[in-house]
Amino acid sequence: MSDTELREDTDPAQSSALDAAPTPSGRLAGSARPRRSGPEGVKGTIAKIVLLGLVDALAVYVLMMLFLSQSWLALGVSAAVVLVINWIYLRKGGLPAKYLAPGVLFLLVFQVFVVMFSGYIAFTNYGDGHNSTKDDAIAAIQLTAQKRVPDSPAYKAAVLTKDNTFYLLFTDPQGKASLGNTETPLAEAPGAGKDSTGKANALAGYRTLNFQEIVANQQSILDMTVPVSANPADGTLRTADGSNAYQFKPSLKYDAAADTFTDTTSGAVYRDNGKGAFAADNGETLSTGWKIDVGMENFARAFTDPSLRGPLLGVILWTFTFALASVALTFALGLFLAITFNREDLKGKKVYRILMILPYAFPAFLTGLVWSGILNPEFGWLNQNLFGGAPIGWLSDPFLAKISVLVVNLWLGFPYMFLVCTGALQSLPSELDEAARMDGAGPWRVFRSIKLPLLLVSIAPLLISSFAFNFNNFNVIFMLTGGGPRFADTDRDIGATDILITLVYKVAFGQGTGRDYGLASALAIIIFIIVATVSAISFKQTKALEEVNS
């Protein structure tokens, strides 16, 4: 059915186009041959120039922005890409490149480059607390580790607003007014209007917030830290109530010459520990660090860290089990159904077929969510209606959760296998069947020794891609169980039904536990290697299978 049907679909289109073909070519023959670069050529050239002009205009904008942000490497690469694009489309000849360039460009950036970039990230400690340069980290530590300067004077404060941005207007004990907010360091505001107590409360061009407005915007006002000067070591001014403010200074003092932080109260010294963080002699590290290359550490950590090693091995094992079992189950059910309904004279065959295809048409991400409602241990339909309200943990017991995931994936996947197997079965010549029956083979023998091997030849590549797909079948797992129930022997968010790709997602973007891009990329690289190996081996196997049969 597969091949033949496709042909059938095209045939009418082809023949009608054949009928239609003489009209345009006839017109062309009449008019275009004497002036080959006639109207069509001009139109094409104009279209080309306009399109290329648009692309170049966009490119110039991008290059300018890159120049302004001083990203020299990106600027260089982008400029080279723009030149290559222009060269491809402006030169004569090189036709294939003109058709391939747009798709290949996207492919290179968003598939090939990002994979190599993952490879790079896997060798860094990129993640929460390690997401910028060392200089940024030093500035951030000075800004966050702030303590109120002991016995420092109280400033009076008023909250002003301009263009939807809040500012704080301070009056120091001497009566001098100054203005600033988190982004703009303190600057003197000589023209400030003052109330009867001498507190500055108004400034031309700004609007003063009343008490209700201050209460309504409490959080953003409390979060404001106004740097006293451009140097973070000088400290900041903060207010706790919108009317009084105090000076805060870094409790950690940075010594640029020695490259150390010193705690101003305890006197502990934090040094660069070579792992992208400042650490004290007792091993305590400051929470803000910076990005460095860590070599194989992420991979080593994955297989040695006790809170990670056991769960990770479990996850890898389950990923294989899940992918293999999913392929086996869907294929078995699909093939069984294909054989069952491979009878021309079965009444209601079409109805069965439509109804059984429905799960395949249902969006996959919804499947997990819907089934999670049906299987919910406390309130779900299954326990409430079929098991008399017994709290069977379909999604919370490690073993049952695995079964549930497989059943739901079977629901989602069997229609595809059914369709594919039906197609393959129908394309087998019926003489084979008859000849075997003549020779006295029973139906099982015919199936086992003749139909199945022939089927496998055309279906094996599909089974392999189905395996590769299920190996990374994120939606079903994440939407149904979220990877849970969690393993008891680790404090990380890893569970019994987690497969590698859900683990990657949770390590990189999980709620609650910090983001660890380096480790996540290392895990992704492990998936790459596994998938590549498995598909290389299996494709070799199928080639062998084909040769054996032909």
Added chain:
Amino acid sequence: MNGSAPLTAAPADKTRQGGGTGIAPETTTGGTDVEYLKSLQRRRPFGVWFKDKGWRHLVGCIVTVFAVFPLLYVLSAALNSTGTLVGSNALFSKIDFGNFTALFDMPSRPFARWFGNTMVVGGVTSAATVFLGAMAAYAFSRMRFTGRRVGLLTLLLLQMFPQLLAVVAIFLLLSGISEVIPALGLGSQLGLIMVYLGGALGVNTYLMYGFFNTVPQSLDEAAKIDGASHAQIFFGIIMRLVTPILAVVGLLTFIGISGEFVIASVVLTDPDSQTLAVGLYSFVAQQRSENWGVFAAGAVLSAVPVMALFLYLQRYIVSGLSAGAVKG
């Protein structure tokens, strides 16, 4: 006796089938034949009928219940405005549209926006994918150049590694882009579409390549002799002849993109710009049982267009799926 029963039934079926689909004018002889065979069938004992066909119906019924039940369940939950998970357990006990009105009345969860966003992102991505893929397939099918074979093989290999594996790198790349050009970076649908277009070549190109090869080359040659340029051949002749595969690829891409969660959830952070997959997940991520009815209503509304399209074009999709396999 049991052994011979299927044998006698089989030829009977064959003839009946021939009578049914075959030549219509010969009704007199064919008709009596069929009636005779039908009477034969009627006389068969239940056991024989069951062994031949009945079990097929039994299997069909069981599998149909398995396949259809979750869909009926979600439909019933959508129509039951009790709204909780427990309340949805008695199927079709109550039918009203309270959940649907509630669905469109949540400012923090703008379902209508999500629906629109999904249509825009899915529509633009699949249109662009079809166009980019067709151009590449045209080059591979009609032109001979160095690197052609390697290029095809590379595309086949690359499809083994889905984009979602590189989701961390995609996130960091887009956050880098948003520092320079915010309109293309994190939180922008345009950025998301660009990321999706990275997968435009690959399996699609392979599918189209196989189909393009079935269009006879003599058509291009005839047009070329008549003075048509390569662009005229591509847009005027080839693209019109391969419409079925363009529809299949476009539809498969649309279905795939509209259900894509991983990359969309990482790129689109603002509720107003999210797609259905990200939005509906947020509905039940925290309080699964409280929001159940409204979620079910949203699920029904988002599944219906995709399912309708799928069933309408089912024949093409199935042939496209297996064509990819057989040719690949």
